[in-house]
Amino acid sequence: MGLIMDKKSLIKNIKEGTLSEEQALEILEDKGYTDVGDVAKIDFSRKDRRGFPEAIYCASKDDESLVDIFKAFCQRGESVIGTRASRAQYDLVKKSIPDVEYSDLAQIISLDYSKDxxxxxxxxxxxxxxxxxxxxxxxxxxxxxxxxxxxxxxxxxxxxxxxxxxxxxxxxxxxxxxxxxxxxxxxxxxxxxxxxxxxxxxxxxxxxxxxxxxxxxxxxxxxxxxxxxxxxxxxxxxxxxxxxxxxxxxxxxxxx
Incomplete structure (x- = not known):
């Protein structure tokens, strides 16, 4: 029922001129995830399904994939945390994304756009x-x-x-x-x-x-x-x- 209502809303927005046909097609073709190289598929639709966004488990991830994953979140303006992250991983990510923060004790890299x-x-x-x-x-x-x-x-x-x-x-x-x-x-x-x-x-x-x-x-x-x-x-x-x-x-x- 939710999907039907979403499509109806899209049609309504197109008719009212608040959404172009190109924008509507982009939404309809959205798979709900984004490929990052050959190793990761970021589940951007998880927040809609589960109420909370995806977190990234950093341990054992290669450097290039980890940086690319954080870049993908940053480009969309999406908040993300990476758990079990090393200081070296944080330093690497921060070179590309200056806004990330790190807790040595918690071993968490965070890019958080939320407000208190x-x-x-x-x-x-x-x-x-x-x-x-x-x-x-x-x-x-x-x-x-x-x-x-x-x-x-x-x-x-x-x-x-x-x-x-x-x-x-x-x-x-x-x-x-x-x-x-x-x-x-x-x-x-x-x-x-x-x-x-x-x-x-x-x-x-x-x-x-x-x-x-x-x-x-x-x-x-x-x-x-x-x-x-x-x-x-x-x-x-x-x-x-x-x-x-x-x-x-x-x-x-x-x-x-």
Missing amino acids: ADKIGEIAIVSAGTSDLPVSLEAEITAKFLGARVKAYRDVGVAGVHRLLDKTEDIKKANVIIAIAGMEAALATVLAGLVDKPIIAVPTSVGYGANLGGITALLSMINSCAEGVSVVNIDNGYGAAYQACQINKLIAKGYK
Whole structure:
């Protein structure tokens, strides 16, 4: 039905003279993606289908393809973030696109044309320790890029639970909570026992040998006895932020 209505709108715009036949043909022939060389097809229609634009996973991409991908977004005036990007990749992209920014800890390259005034709702990002900061920043930058207002509460792990309790009333004001923790990852369970909001838990690879690179934290969060906790993969701040933004958007705009 959506496609039919779109075509009707095109016909109407042509009749009213607000759209030329050439422009209409260009829209109709748009495949929804753009070829970048022989290796990439950028999904520019994803924002219309899913509500949020495509992100670029930078690790393992060759230099030429990565630069060309960012150029394609820049030429269309489209915002984009590149996750798991190295400083060397950022330096390379910045030579062609001076407006890009980089977070060393989050390993994110961002080209963001959005405005703070357009952000909606509120997501709380709660992290247990300072060693969880890279994942916390990945989630924060991603959530802001996807259009959410964000408040971060860092170093409030359960080893000093009074730090968390001091912030609980503020955390409750958020529509969604992202809980980030390594070690035994008890933070998500404790939070779920204190608040009435959905919690997305992110296990991190922070911890000593028995942490097993985050496997222990992952299993701990999956086995939480508290209701309302969903869990993403180890160190996946991006995935947690995306899911949180979907929920936040429904709440902020009013689900119908």
